[in-house]
Amino acid sequence: MSSSxxxxxxxxxxxxxxxxxxxRGLGLATAQAFAREGARVIIVARDQQQLSAxxxxIKGDVIAIPGDLATLAGIKHVVAExxxxxxxxxxxYLNAGRAGIKRLDAMDEETWDRVFDTNVKGTFFLVQAIKPLLVPGSAIVFCGSAAAKNATAGLAAYGSSKAALEHLTRIIAAELITEDIRVNMVVPGGMNTDIALHTDGLDxxxxxxxxxxxxxxTPMLREGEPSELADAVLFxxxxxxxxxxxxxxxxxGGSANFRRPPS
Incomplete structure (x- = not known):
């Protein structure tokens, strides 16, 4: 049954x-799913206009907080709010991320740092900052990517950052297990979101x-729907x-485990 x-x-x-x-995208779909199941939802994103929209x-109790989670100052502001x-x-559910799709010859330091600052550094220090607010029995869910395992041209920064986040998930899970806080990761493949039409680095x-x-x-020969990812997060x-x-x-759609043979 879908969470929709x-x-x-x-x-x-x-x-x-x-x-x-x-x-927007997977984060919005998941926030909507949490709200439908009675949660008080707090959404965070950089763009105030998109947050308002x-x-x-989201039908339910929602709080919107603008902030850039790629910087320690931005994290401090968000956690204070x-x-x-x-x-x-x-x-x-720590879903904020950047793609920065550029091949080897086109990659620049600014793009590389922006991707890692958002996907790895910012995620780590956000967990550090919210830890005092987490209670026994609480859960953290990170958003990974199939790009962490499947080498795709142009995804050097993104795939590497998500691979780092995978290991970070395990380390934080090991550190927080004695405090009764569970830490897991969803790993989406290709997803049917508007964001994918305006991916950072691609027209x-x-x-x-x-x-x-x-x-x-993808073995299933289709993109995943945001509601399917939301179901996994909520589980x-x-x-x-x-x-x-x-x-x-x-x-x-099976892409982490096998390839569909050509028809």
Missing amino acids: DGNRNQRFLSKVCLVTGGS ASAQ LSAHVDHIDVA PENSRAFRERIRLG LASSEASYITGAQLAVD
Whole structure:
């Protein structure tokens, strides 16, 4: 059953669920899913206009906080705003990320640093900053990528950063397990989102071609829907996954495990 269905139970009733990168795409879909199951949702993103539009689409109790999570100053600002609204966090879905698609000869230091600052450094220091708000029984879910395992031209910075984030997931899970905080990762493959049409480093035409290559390389021969990724996040964040930590859940149409033979 998809989390878009109206008869899901209220697994997150009165829970405080933080979603970074929550103004569009996979983050927005997941924030909407948490809200449908009764959560108080806090979305964070850089763009105030997109945040306002996203808040209007989320039916339920939602707080929108603008902030750049790639810098320590931005993280400090976001956590201060967060602490002004809530005294604890039950779930943190850390979805904010950058792609920076550039091949070897075109890669520059600014793009490389921006990707790693957002996907790795910012994620680590955000966890450090919100840790005092996490309570026993809470859950962190990171957003990885199939690009961490599947070498794709142009994804040197993105794929490497997501591979680093995979290992970071395991390390943070090991550190927080004694505090009864579970830490897991969803690993999406090609997803059907508007963001993919405006990927950092690609113009819309090349982005469509890039998406088509990803689709043809996926055993299911289709992109995943945001609601399918949201279902996986909510499962890992819920008590249904109470004996799971340090794990990765691939939501990628089988691409992490095998290739579909040519027809």
